[in-house]
Amino acid sequence: MSSNSQERRRELVAYITNYMVSPAEYQVILRKATNVSLKIRGIQKSEAMESMEKNMFSRVLPSVEDVTFQSKNLSDFYISMWRVSARLYAGSYTTLSLIEYALHLAKKGRKPKPGLVSLKRTRASASVTIIFAMYRLLYKFTMSLHTGIASAEARKFRRRHRRIARTLRSPYFVPFTSGILSGSFLYLHPVGKFRSYVAFYCATLAAEYMFNYVTIKKQFAFLREQVGVWILFPFSMAQLLYTFTYDPDCCNNSFKDLMMKFAPNYILLRPANYPEDLSWPTPVEVLDSMKNITLERYPPFNSPILYPDSYALPSNFRLIDPIVSQAHPGIEHLSCALMHPYEESCFRNFAKSSVTQFGQFAKYIGGIYALLSLFSYKKFKSNMKEETVTVLKGFLRTNTFLTMTTATAWAGLCASQHILPNKLIPQYRIKVIGFLAGLWAFIDKSNGRAKYIPVARMAFESYWKTLVKHRKIRTIPHGDVLVFAASLALIMTVYDKAPQAIESDWVKKFIAGFSGREPVEIPVSVPPTPFVERKLEK
Incomplete structure (x- = not known):
């Protein structure tokens, strides 16, 4: 094989590798593979042997320098987003599959065994992944609009379209727009209780963080300090x-x-010695009778022990007759006779x-x-x-x-x-x-x-x-x-403007990873080889 074809093959493999692992991760994988190979063959680790082993691997796999060069040659933002999105999709799909299989085992086969491929799981995983990817893309795009409108070249546009320019220059424009547009992709998720619960949960989080954001200001600080x-x-x-x-x-x-x-x-259960052929109200029926008592405006209670001739319950209270008929004679209210008949x-x-x-x-x-x-x-x-x-x-x-x-x-x-x-x-x-x-x-x-x-x-x-x-x-x-999209927009706006309003550390870490605000992958600087230097010269 000629040197040019081998070089092209290494470039292609390095290009593909960048979409699966980062240069830092690839360096760790290559180092561990070298150590394992030396350990299996019983060779003591040394710098010379490790260098020889890496050269052997480089015949099949690209070197760390090649992967690093390809990573710099391409857009780090899009490659990193692709890597994280692919892993997020695979992880969410696997997690949903394991949950469905666990539910199948818990119900002892009463629920059908989940298949390896499922349209429902595919849609759910795709919605999560697309929301994640779209937020990062939209944030990058809207941020370029936000910074571009403030440049000197956009002075004429700002004068002609003052309202649009004011909107684009707003400090809340970037996170709010990115959140509300990316959150709309929850539509891809299958309709059901889980989707509604996620939207409702995010809405409560948004309300909580907005309250914290307001109380951070001095004029409302007493709400946080005094009320709680x-x-x-x-x-x-x-x-x-x-x-x-x-x-x-x-x-x-x-x-x-x-x-x-x-x-x-307060809810009297059926006594152990009560005759089985006689009915006794269930706790649900007792609760329903309490509701009827309030609707009837709390009727009085005439004890059948003191007034056997005048004792009569309305038709909607017949179910609780076994309880109230033996109530204490001194009780004057029907609710008391129902809730504590013996006291x-x-x-x-x-x-x-x-x-x-x-x-x-x-x-x-x-x-x-x-x-x-x-x-x-x-x-x-x-x-x-x-x-x-x-x-x-x-x-x-x-x-x-x-x-x-x-x-x-x-x-x-x-x-x-x-x-x-x-x-x-x-x-x-x-x-x-x-x-x-x-x-x-x-x-x-x-x-x-x-x-x-x-x-x-x-x-x-x-x-x-x-x-x-x-x-x-x-x-x-x-x-x-709609609720989820608005909630996500508010949450990301609060995080962008006042991260201290979000008290939970794990929520901060999740939002940071979601928005890509913190580097998920730590770059590793690798000195270029002559192969890389030739590419840079070209």
């Missing part, structure tokens, strides 16, 4: 409790499970419920804090006493907060009848009860973002579902794509 994230919880609790009562199908399942599980003194005092039942729930929550919260302590083992080892006290304080705060929140939410319906007239806000008092119950978050303000931001997302999601259910808003076709 915990203030979101009372409003979230008000919405969640209202949805839990009137629209349980729109409420978050985790919140429903929490409220139903930790209500030992006359609402306050005593609240106290008993709080003690019971404190023990129930302690099992879970204690386990979580113990698990988190394992991750900070080094801190415990260096200062055992202080770290133990810190963990115990956090455990007591969180446990007390959860206990009092759930207990207050359940007891609020009874307490409101002793304070408010029956006809005063009979339904919306549930929101007031939820808000007051959520104020217990004040005692557990530490690490509030991790605790209260997810609850705010649940509340917003439940509110949106109730609006759709009652047809108070009209659904827009592919509205989740």
